[in-house]
Each structure stands twice: as C-alpha cells, then as structure tokens.
Amino acid sequence: MAHLLPLRVFLSSQTQETPSKPLKLSKRSNNHKTSISTAKKGLLSPSHKMHKLNLEVSPHRAVSAVRLMRIEFGGAFADLLNEKGKGSGDNEMGYVERTLGFRTRDLDDRDLRLVTDIVGGTIRWRRYLDHLIGSLCHDESMFRSMEPLLLQVLRIGFYEIVKLNMPPYAVVDENVKLAKVALRPGAGNMVNGILRKLVLVKWMVRRWTKYLGQEEAIQLMMWNNSDPSFSLRANAAKGITRDDLVMQLNSLKVPHEVSLHLDDFVRVKIGLQNVIRAGWLKEGLCSVQDESAGLVVSVVDPQPGEDIIDCCAAPGGKTLYMASRLRGKGKVHAIDINKGCLRILKETAKLQKVDGVVDTIHADLRTFAENSPMKSGKVLLDAPCSGLGVLSKRADLRWNRRLEDMKQLKNLQDELLDAASTFVSSGGVLIYSTCSIDPEENEDRVEAFLVRHPEFRIDPVNRYVPSDFVTKQGFYFSDPVKHSLDGAFAAHLVRTL
Ligand SMILES: C[S@@+](CC[C@H](N)C(=O)[O-])C[C@H]1O[C@@H](n2cnc3c(N)ncnc32)[C@H](O)[C@@H]1O
Structure with missing residues (x-):
C-alpha cells in the first residue's frame, strides 16, 4: 500500500546529509514560512534560525508522521521508538524539515510522551488501523494508491480517535492542517472526509473491538465492506420448489449455490438483476430473503x-x-x-x-x-x-x-x-x-x-x-x-x- 516515493528523503535523513529539497511544494512552504522572530517565546534554539517555522501544525503530529515514515522506509525502528528527545531535538526537527519542508516549535515533555505513544501504538495497531482506513475509503484502489505520508497522517488521526479517545473534531482539524501544509490542500480534504466518517462510526468500531477482539472486529469490518450476497426463497405456496428455482437460475446463467441450511433457499452472489428482470419476484414465485432470517x-x-x-x-x-x-x-x-x-x-x-x-x-x-x-x-x-x-x-x-x-x-x-x-x-x-x-x-x-x-x-x-x-x-x-x-x-x- 505505501510506496517508495519518500525513500530519497528518508535515506538523506538517515545519513544526515545536507538537507535535500523537501517533499513539498514551494507554494505551500511559503505560505507557512515564519521568521525566527516568531520564536521569541524561547521555544527555539539558535540553530533553528532562518528555518521555515510553522506554529500552526501540532509538533507531536508532525514529528510522529516523520518518525513513522523513517521507521517504515528507513528501517530506523528501535532507535526511533526509544528516542526521547534528549539531545535529539535538533536532529528531530532536521528530519521534520527535510521531510515536510518546515519546522515546528520544539517538543515539550507532553509532546514527547504523545509522540512515543502515537508512534508505538500506531505501529502495534497498524493492521487494524489500515483496515479501518480502508473500510472508510471510497474503494480499495483509493487506499492502495494512497501516498505514504498521507497514510501516516490518517493512521495518526485514527489512532488518536479510536485508541487515545482524544476529542474527535480537534483531531480532525489538526490532522487536516498537517496534511494541507505537508502535502497540499486536496490531501487535507481527503483527511477531513475520511476522519469525519470515522467520527460517525467510532462507537461501532470500539464496540466490536470490545466484544469480538481486534482480529474478529477486523474481519467483521471486511465482511461489512464486501459485496453482499443475496438469497432467494422459492415460494412453495405458488408451487415453486427449489429445483424449479435452480433451473430458472441456470437458464438465466446466474451463478448460485443451494443453501446448506434451508430447503427452499438458493444463494446468489452476482446476477440478481437478471432474476429481477425475469419477473420472478414481481410474480411472487420467489422472494429475496437472507438465510439468517430464514x-x-x-x-x-x-x-x-x-x-x-x-x-x-x-x-x-x-x-x-x-x-x-x-x-x-x-x-x-x-x-x-x-x-x-x-x-x-x-x-x-x-x-x-x-x-x-x-x-x-x-x-x-x-x-x-x-x-x-x-x-x-x-x-x-x-x-x-x-x-x-x-x-x-x-x-x-x-x-x-x-x-x-x-x-x-x-x-x-x-x-x-x-x-x-x-x-x-x-x-x-x-x-x-x-x-x-x-x-x-x-x-x-x-x-x-x-x-x-x-x-x-x-x-x-x-x-x-x-x-x-x-x-x-x-x-x-x-x-x-x-x-x-x-x-x-x-x-x-x-x-x-
Ligand atoms: C425488524 S422490523 C421487523 C421485520 C419483519 N419481521 C420482517 O421479517 O420483515 C421491526 C418492525 O417493528 C415495528 N415496530 C416498531 N415499534 C413498534 C410498536 N411499538 N408496535 C408494533 N410494531 C412496532 C416497525 O414498524 C418494524 O416494521
């Protein structure tokens, strides 16, 4: 799903090369360029001078996104999970700037705790989060072709809402901001759409995870997103048997399986439209009914x-x-x-x-x-x-x-x-x-x-x-x-x- 696009950026980050051109558009960077004078509150060290500073994006999200990218593409796993900021602040912001095209204010202790929690948690729950994200995308191709940084921003947002139980609309706003600044306005809109859907279904997801456990909850979400199959019930009151129904389905070339549980039922995965067109439902010869209801x-x-x-x-x-x-x-x-x-x-x-x-x-x-x-x-x-x-x-x-x-x-x-x-x-x-x-x-x-x-x-x-x-x-x-x-x-x- 996540592709190789940012590798160049990460390899340069890992090897501490002179910052290469960041992964962003200069237009975006210009919008958020802030001179060092905005750092007068003492949040910045002198070495930050003349860098592009963005005070709108929350530092813990920017740093988390970059750490997640480095872990996924740069193999920097153990170091990054343990990096607690001691002496790493400058490095960290260097990575952020090389990757996102801007710096944020330095991380305070609370930010650092959040980064550790979000990065560790996002990695642990990645499969679960990706299924959730995938289930709220328009279709599978949208998820599969998603650019890596955008996916990291979404994973962070999903983790914050589902696992950290942070106020959902604040999480949406903050991650939209990050995607807009670090990528482009359209990416922000995408994050907005998907996270807002999550806000609506969060309670269901938490419930399933509580009652079924993580694995089964994922499978249930996959089932809910799969193309539904339908069953037909032969109407005995009109003298129709399941064999009659099967003959009709064969003649319409509709793939089907007889029910293993109910004598009158046949399962149809595709081709229900053909049955409707053939008029059997309108004539009451059979009805659409799920076997679970039967x-x-x-x-x-x-x-x-x-x-x-x-x-x-x-x-x-x-x-x-x-x-x-x-x-x-x-x-x-x-x-x-x-x-x-x-x-x-x-x-x-x-x-x-x-x-x-x-x-x-x-x-x-x-x-x-x-x-x-x-x-x-x-x-x-x-x-x-x-x-x-x-x-x-x-x-x-x-x-x-x-x-x-x-x-x-x-x-x-x-x-x-x-x-x-x-x-x-x-x-x-x-x-x-x-x-x-x-x-x-x-x-x-x-x-x-x-x-x-x-x-x-x-x-x-x-x-x-x-x-x-x-x-x-x-x-x-x-x-x-x-x-x-x-x-x-x-x-x-x-x-x-
Ligand atoms: C799950 S549906 C029933 C489906 C139906 N048994 C079937 O197999 O097609 C629930 C039904 O309960 C009805 N209902 C809700 N409150 C009711 C009430 N106070 N008294 C009678 N029916 C009620 C609704 O109108 C709805 O048709």
Whole structure:
C-alpha cells in the first residue's frame, strides 16, 4: 500500500546529509514560512534560525508522521521508538524539515510522551488501523494508491480517535492542517472526509473491538465492506420448489449455490438483476430473503394448523415465510405500527398466495397487548433493532446509527418483549429475534426479560437449526464472519405457567 516515493528523503535523513529539497511544494512552504522572530517565546534554539517555522501544525503530529515514515522506509525502528528527545531535538526537527519542508516549535515533555505513544501504538495497531482506513475509503484502489505520508497522517488521526479517545473534531482539524501544509490542500480534504466518517462510526468500531477482539472486529469490518450476497426463497405456496428455482437460475446463467441450511433457499452472489428482470419476484414465485432470517423462521418452526402471532411483522419477510410453511392451514396474525409497510405486507401476501393464512393488525404492540385477549402457543417478536448485523447490505445504517439510539432501542425492546409475552399461552413459546450482532440487544435483553418474567425459561434451539448456529446459552446466532450470512439472533423462550 505505501510506496517508495519518500525513500530519497528518508535515506538523506538517515545519513544526515545536507538537507535535500523537501517533499513539498514551494507554494505551500511559503505560505507557512515564519521568521525566527516568531520564536521569541524561547521555544527555539539558535540553530533553528532562518528555518521555515510553522506554529500552526501540532509538533507531536508532525514529528510522529516523520518518525513513522523513517521507521517504515528507513528501517530506523528501535532507535526511533526509544528516542526521547534528549539531545535529539535538533536532529528531530532536521528530519521534520527535510521531510515536510518546515519546522515546528520544539517538543515539550507532553509532546514527547504523545509522540512515543502515537508512534508505538500506531505501529502495534497498524493492521487494524489500515483496515479501518480502508473500510472508510471510497474503494480499495483509493487506499492502495494512497501516498505514504498521507497514510501516516490518517493512521495518526485514527489512532488518536479510536485508541487515545482524544476529542474527535480537534483531531480532525489538526490532522487536516498537517496534511494541507505537508502535502497540499486536496490531501487535507481527503483527511477531513475520511476522519469525519470515522467520527460517525467510532462507537461501532470500539464496540466490536470490545466484544469480538481486534482480529474478529477486523474481519467483521471486511465482511461489512464486501459485496453482499443475496438469497432467494422459492415460494412453495405458488408451487415453486427449489429445483424449479435452480433451473430458472441456470437458464438465466446466474451463478448460485443451494443453501446448506434451508430447503427452499438458493444463494446468489452476482446476477440478481437478471432474476429481477425475469419477473420472478414481481410474480411472487420467489422472494429475496437472507438465510439468517430464514433460520429465525426455523426457530419458530411453523406447523400447518398453528396460530402464530407475529408482533413486529412489517414489511413481512418472516410473516410470509411462516405463512408458506403453514401449507394453507392456520394463521399468522401480523401486527405492526407502520401502516404503509403493513399494506405492502398484505399486497405481497396476495401476490405470494398466502393471504388466506395472514391477517394484519395495525397497532402499537404495547397498547394493543394491554387490551387484547389474544393468546397463542407461538409468538414471534422480531424486534426493531440497530441492524448492526446487516451492514453489508445496509451501508446507510453505518452513517445514520448513533450510540444514543442504542439506549432507546433497548428500552423499546424491553417494552415490546413485555407486551409480546402477554400473548403467550401456558406452555407456549415466545421467540425473540433481531438482526443485530450486539449482545446488548440480544443476550442482555433476554437476561433482563427473564429477571422480570421468571415464568419463562430458555429452551435451547438445537432442534431447530444446525448446531453450528447454536450458542453456549442455547440461542440461535448467525455470525457474519463465521457463517458468511447476515448477523441475526433468536431466543426460544417457553412459558412454564
Ligand atoms: C425488524 S422490523 C421487523 C421485520 C419483519 N419481521 C420482517 O421479517 O420483515 C421491526 C418492525 O417493528 C415495528 N415496530 C416498531 N415499534 C413498534 C410498536 N411499538 N408496535 C408494533 N410494531 C412496532 C416497525 O414498524 C418494524 O416494521
């Protein structure tokens, strides 16, 4: 990724040659040239006289960037990590000037501590930081072709925000300044764009690293950035089998794999547009549904003749699959607060020929449950959630979700769980599911629910899904990294009284 461009500069730095032409444009240098008179506060030693002094750029960032370049390209590893400034100040500024085209004020003790921390930390976390940076670039080529100094500035900014928890907008401003002065205005704009994206997703990254560890967090980020694959479900209610679907995909020359976990599903990596053009979706012969969602329906295990209450049903992916598994006998009562999405559900049910076994109820589950005498042996609550398990398909969520949303969502999930539980008859089951991979929306919600409702207990899902998807606690969990599917969670809770 980082290339050889600055080698000349570093070799000259390492050998202490007379400063060669710096790596910058003279226009930029002129803008920031400051005479020694600006150093009257005693920050500069006499040897700095007549050099270009920039008092805007933070010294610890300029020095860190240059040390990182020397380490990466000059092999100066051990010395530089230990260089504590004792007698090295002049040398250090010499390197900075030869590389960046300007000096900063000398480093004070705090700056020196920061340099040591940032340089050491950036090296230790480089793989992680680079994945993060790469994941926030437009595309891989942007990252791969990034000039080395720009990449160092970004690594510093990322490390300061993610690992040192420094005030993010100050970090953005300071590193933008450095990139502008040391490279050019366009480089500053690039740093600005990428670091601002990081500010938006920082909380997610920290959370994943906390829950999954560094390696798995990296893999999850890679998954979230990869091209999503889609699954198609053959619609049995219209007499379509998976074999029919496979034949159709073959005739359209769409590469596919049959699902290893669900009889009705086929996975399509590319060519979904061809299927759409062929009109199969419009005719209701199949639907786009991730296998991770299909496996939640397996946890519900709908059987012909059953009455199932689907508490948060719209837009209806799981309702419709459950309905098709009823084989024309029984009912799915689909409740949702969103009238528009419920209307879509109703129309799709008609299209897919399962409208005979679906009825829709437009209501806020919380008030509806207080006044309804409805009871059932199977109740599904597919709760509103952060959607952190489906970021490969819903990239928009990355920029729109806030940490503050999590608290609100958890409260709502608790309220909806309490409401849904009132529908469950004695001996019946409540299935709680999300498309999140966040334990606070999954395991923690179930744990809190069981404290409030000791009349429920966890029934392990081994009977319903392959063992690979069963957690130690007996929950269903689809892990994007492990299963190459969207993230999803489900708990099967039995009412004992
Ligand atoms: C994750 S989505 C459900 C997805 C759906 N089960 C499917 O498979 O297509 C959550 C749904 O909860 C609904 N919802 C949110 N708050 C609600 C409430 N208080 N009462 C009823 N539905 C609610 C939203 O309108 C949204 O459709």
